[in-house]
Amino acid sequence: MYGLGILQGLTVTFKNLMRKPFTIQYPEERIPQHPRFRGEEFTWYEERCTGCASCAKYCPLGIIKIVTHPGKTNMQEGDYYAIDVFDIDIGRCMFCGLCVEACPYDALFMGSGFEEGQYRRQDLVIPVDRLRKASKRPSTWFRPQLEDKGYNPHTGKELSWRQVGRHQQPSQEDLKEKWAER
Amino acid sequence: MTLKTEPVTINIGPQHPSTHGVFRMRVTFDGEVVVDVEPVLGYLHRGSEKLAEERTYTQVVTLTDRLDYVASMSNNLAYVLTVEKLAGIKPPDRAMYLRVIAAELMRIASHLVFTGFWLNDLGALATPLMYCFREREKILDLFEMLCGARITLSYMRPGGVFQDAPEDFWPALHRFLEEMPNYIDEYEGLITGNEIVLVRAKNVGILSAEKAVNSSISGPILRASGVEWDLRKADPYEIYDRVKFNIPFGGVGDNFDRYFVRVQEMRESLKIIEQCVEQVEPGPVRSEVPFLVRPPKGEAYGRVEAPKGELGFYLVSDGGIAPYRCKIRSPSFINLTILRDILVGWKLADMIVTFGTIDINMGEVDR
Amino acid sequence: MLEGNAIFRNIYCLLAGNEGNAAYCTPLAPGQYGYAGVKFGLLPHGWEWVAYFVAGFIIVFMVVNAIMLSTALYTWFERRAIGRFQARIGPNRWGPFGLLQPIADLLKMLLKEDTVPKDADRWVFNIAPIVMFVPMLLIFAVIPFGKSSYIANLNIGILFIISVTTVSALAIFMAGWASANKYAMFGAVRGVAQLVSYEVPMVLSIVGVILLSGSLSTISIVESQRLPFLLLQPLGFLIFLLAASAEMNRTPFDLIEADSEIVAGYHIEYSGMKWGVLQAAEFAAPLATGAIMATLFLQGWRGTFLPSHLWFLLKVFSIVFLLLWIRATLPRFRVDQIMGFAWKGLFPLALINLFVTAIEVLIWPLPNTGQLWLMVGINWIVAVVSIVAFANILGQRSFRRLRPRTSPLAGVTSEVG
């Protein structure tokens, strides 16, 4: 009534005029992402990957392409399927993280970046070489073992494949004992 | 002497600032007055229902994110509830609390988006929109902590949620709960008492309770018309029977009521979250469900009170790893059925505002 | 017309300061800017018209460019200020604090493709932006920017302003009609109705000022303001503020280009620099309004301590900020409400204001300070009472809060649940 509501509205906007702006200057300033952030590009540990292709099967879009061949030695002697191709088509990926959830060997992790713009679509396919060479800063998404350590991919250091598993690596004696029994 | 006027037909949409996506209305005007409205849908059709038939039950969760993309959590919730009903899975308590917290946060976020865009429709130069999005950002930050994404959340899984909330989520949630009521007061100061909003919204676009019920309207629109119908109370799912909250509802069913019901709902949602935070106890967050859920043959209909109304999933299982049929009852689509009734006879400006209060989301309408 | 202008005088006398002009080119009274008496101008006798022309041209050139520049600056200011009102930053990339943003905008608009719709009336379509912009410049011709600096001392200054601003209604209709677009047509039709209606209260609210000052010339209005007319004419100020924001179609009266309804209204089909000119006219409008209001209601350039130009700028700035603030806050009216507001609200209020002022002027034709303050008191009381009365007659009943109550269909709910 009598324009009092309008005056009240004017005070609200004036109060906000006095506040600090809440937007940030993106390329210079950044909002720190949470360690769980699901982003590009994937962190993949070849040493851990067995080529089981669970991830490929679980991807709702089927955009992970895996080609393997059996290693030269027997599996029991510690060899695994050698990975020839492990391509992820980020151009179609929706970063749902189901592939990471499906990986039973903690070999695949979500990445933590988001600035992967490319000019051509084929550049959006992450080939296996790039995955091998990429810096290993895994997101803690669906990896409680990393979260328990308080790991933060944005500030923490790179993790080697030995540090990211959900189980302790067995000692040499344990291994010998285990394999000797067989 | 009466002037002879000729009706003008205008396409409002699919590219129009206030059709909230790619909705198109073929409107016939007589001067400024709306004579006829014909909605044209389907510009955003992606065949979600068909796609769901080719995905495993877990993978469909990612599809539900894309239905109502400003309220993905509620879609997740509706879907996983249905799968659990179908497969007879009982999620652990903590998971249910986490889901309710997430869904209520999502409700606040969705209503914030409504409030901002509605004021934009009213012509307020994006100022309330900016304020609302500022708070929505905070909710999205919380979601990022919770599940690593901001819009396409995929947080819930049949049998619980995929992961427990991280340590720093709870203090952040507390801070949000403390700040938010002040912000809501601020919006109310800006909008609720504003004379221009009142003359624009009061007694405009009235939807009677009878008509609303007969057209199967649900959600805040129905409650604004004076029908006390909220699935959280009427058919309690999850842990809604363990928390106390009111259902705000209006009397006239005009645009202002539809706005005001939503603002009140935000406050009620905050109350629900507060109680959930008090009640939640440590425990597992995901029951032992295999990755490939194989529900027995049968069918189930699960529904939740999504921010826009009753969101239902109807799943038919043939015992396989993927649903045989998935039907989505999307509130936005059904709420659109009253379009002609509440738009015809009003002016062009009223049409935009009334259409804004239906609060549709094209991702959900076209699926 | 131009004679009182100090710069004009200086240039003119420098060029043509000879015996025939001796009286005009003698130094003015101390304290006034003026020409310090040169006996010989640069031009020979008989060429005074050239001097007149050159001096006039220089003045106009200066003022037009100053207005263009301040319009550009104002676009920056408006965007920054609205940004801060909306809790964001606003353009800040190009130049210090984003000050060069207008230049970037200009470049962008110049480089854009200039499209004309196929069915458009090409001539009218192309002329409309110019018709829109020129009146904005013409307004400044009669505004005194500071002590003895103005372009023209027109004895019907206010009438000139009113008649010139009316042209923008024509421009809007031209633009909207020529675009051959239905949205543009809506904007144009709304525009004509709105602009014509709001002319009436606007003019009536100025009449009070004219009565008090007894002159139509803006220069003598400034000089006659012993108290700012804001105090003497609160109602007039308010009506003028509202009517002026309707005239330049800013929120809450921005029906003409209502972006959420008719997208951009009359300029929906414009692109490139034509659109830029339309926008420039739109951004010059608040400056023009600010200048007019500062002149009519805030004592124009008068003020102590500071130089007169700075006072004037300050006053314009405060008005412009007020307009900005309103723009950042309010939603817009509906088309019938806007007409109702003009004819049922502002028009009678303006009549009341005129009536009261006329009676006061009749009683105290030459008021002393005490009588002036008495008039201030009366006018404020009249303003408050009449606003409250009209709010009661026209206004919305106070709104009711939503309260849980028994629903008419309560039975339905419990059945299903």
Ligand code: SF4
């Ligand atoms: S994140 Fe989702 S879409 Fe992307 S590769 Fe993994 S499973 Fe596929």
Ligand code: SF4
């Ligand atoms: S990344 Fe994991 S799931 Fe994928 S092939 Fe390797 S081990 Fe299997």
